Amino acid sequence: MKITPFIKFGLVVVLLALNSPSSYAQRGDVRLARGSNVMLQVPIRTVLGALPGKTQTRQKDEPERPNIIFILTDDHRWDALGANGNKLIRTPNLDALATRGILFKKAYVTTSICCVSRASILSGQYMSRHKINNFNTDFSKPALAKTYPALLKRAGYKLGFIGKFGIDDKRQPDSLFDYWASAKEEQPVYEMRNKSGKMIHHTDSVGKDISKFLYQFANGKEPFCLSVSFKAPHELDGRPPTFPVQERFKSYYDGVTFPEPVTADPKYWNSFPDFFRTDKNIARERWKPLLSTPELRQETTKNYYRLISGVDEVVGNMVAQLKELDIDKNTIIIFMGDNGFSLGEHGLEGKWYEYEESIRVPLIISGAPLPRKLRREKTDKIALNIDIAPTILALAGVAIPSSVQGKDLIGVLRKKVAERDDFFYEHTFLGGPLLPKVEGVVTKNFKYIRYIEKNYEEFYHTRRDPFETTNLIVTKSKSNELARLRKRYGDLKKSVK
Incomplete structure (x- = not known):
């Protein structure tokens, strides 16, 4: 030089x-x-590093950069987690992460569908900015360069990606990563053949790849960032959809009776307007074979929970391996769902719409590198999927691009970054009658929903009515809060672009 x-x-x-x-x-x-x-x-x-004979090595007084593992489950609703108060589901390893770290009790996604949410996680941006609104659009090269993996790569991190990528399966950014284990398919199958020709469940295959990555890259020479994406507990698409479970988990929850959701009562489905209350609505179409009777609802819920317990087992094995490799003290684990999932609420199955079951997800940040006072923290501050990228970058000491719309959650909890009071929700994939387009505003106490193709509104006092049973628009509420949120909706719609 x-x-x-x-x-x-x-x-x-x-x-x-x-x-x-x-x-x-x-x-x-x-x-x-x-x-x-x-x-x-x-x-x-x-x-x-420019000096002759000198190498770019870490100085003794420099803090060691943490390893970061980001784990994403698919269609994982916020309350399907023991740490969030569910006394029936078995998630001891995830609960242990929450006990040792930060549990975000009010975590949400800004768009509840796989491809959009994953693009928002990688970029820290709303759909209105990153423009990935379907399953065959990918990041441009300049946009990919500003995702958290690309920025960590430039900062010297080794990168791994395992599982379902979920954004334009034909043009995956596999060359960016040092370890890539993701099939080029929009939706992975659950039962698959491994390289030896033996059948293996997708969750178990992800677990094996995690182990391989850690043994290969946990060498202490460079920090690593491993992004893991399970298919579980997403349904296997079909007619009807199914939830294929590993054999060893098929007896889980036998003898357990799950309570019926409050809004599973037919009167809630019947209260929807005609444009929404149609058998062409995909959420209703999938509800019929899976949730339309008490017996179907019990079996579907059990299989959904069984798949989550399978993920929990893999997480437990991963944590044990981190200890075995003696890198647990310098590794941060972030766990999140890419969107929620309705199990019969409002007469629906799936996600897409702005109800709590659809947009609210589990979120845990755990690990010894966290500030000591934040371990064992439970917070009601609003956290979003667009916050993952800036949080990871801040943890790694990497500058956050100005294009990022999310917040560094550790900075929020340390009161160095302002917390948010609300956020914009948008889902415009397909449109009615299959998936009526919806936008709105979510605050700590209220929710405003607008079906933009029909200009139909819903308004809920979510603090008093957490199951969203009473649309205050129908009751002709004259709340000042409704007027404020209508205005706020317009302002946020402009600001997220």
Whole structure:
């Protein structure tokens, strides 16, 4: 490398800085200056790496960058987790993560469908900005370069991706990653053949790839970021849809009777307007073979829970391996669902719409590198899927691009970043009658829903009415809050672009 006179001057400043208490060096950075004019600021390691015979190694006083594992489940509603108060589901390993970390009790997605939510997670952006609104649109090269994996790669992290990618399966960014284990298919099957020709469940296959990645990359030389995406507990599409479960979990929840959802009463489905209350509505079409009788509802709910318990087992094995490799003390685990799932609420099956069962998800951030006072934290602050990218980047000490719309959640909890009071919800895939397009606003206490093709509104006081049983629009409520949210809806719709 040729060293210019300016850089030579800067290297002198670096050497002086390293030996001076009143140095230019702050938090691992050094400013290369002429007189009093600051010309450039770069990391010390970058400048030292330019010296002959020097390598870019971590200095003794630099904090060790954490390994980061991001785990995503598919269609995982917020209350299908023991840590969130569910006394019937068995998720001991996920609950243990929550006990050792931060449990976000009010975590949501900004669009409840796989492809959009995953694009929002990677980019930290609303759908209105990243523009991925279907299953055959991918990131442009400039947009991909600003996703959290690409930015971590530039910062020296080793990258892994395992499981369902979910964004344009024909043009996956596999070359970006050091370890890639994702089939080129929109929806993976549950029963699949491994390289030896033996049948294996998708959840177990993901578990084996996690183990391979950790043994290969947990070497302490470079930090790693592993993104894991389960298919579970997503249904296997078909007519009818099914929930294929591993053999060893098929007896789970035998003898358990799950309570019927409050809004499973037919009167809630019958209260919808004609454009929504149709058998062409995909959520109703899938409800019929899976949830339309008490017996079907019990079996579907059990299989849904069984798939989640299968994920929990893999997470437990992963945590044990981190301890075995002696890297658990420097690894942060983030666990989230890509969207929720209705199990008969409002006479529906699936996600898409703006109800709590559809848009609210589990979210846990756990690990020894977290600030000590945040371990065992339970918070009601609103967290979103668009917050994952900036949170991961902040944990890794990487600058967050200005294009990111989410927030660093650790910064929010440490009161260094302002918390949000509300957020914009949008789902415009397909449209009616299959999936009527919906937008709205969610606050800590209220929810405003607008079906934009028909200008039909719903308004709920979610703090008093958590199951969303009473549409206050129908009761002709004259609430000032409704007027405020109608205006807020217009403002947010513009701001998310």
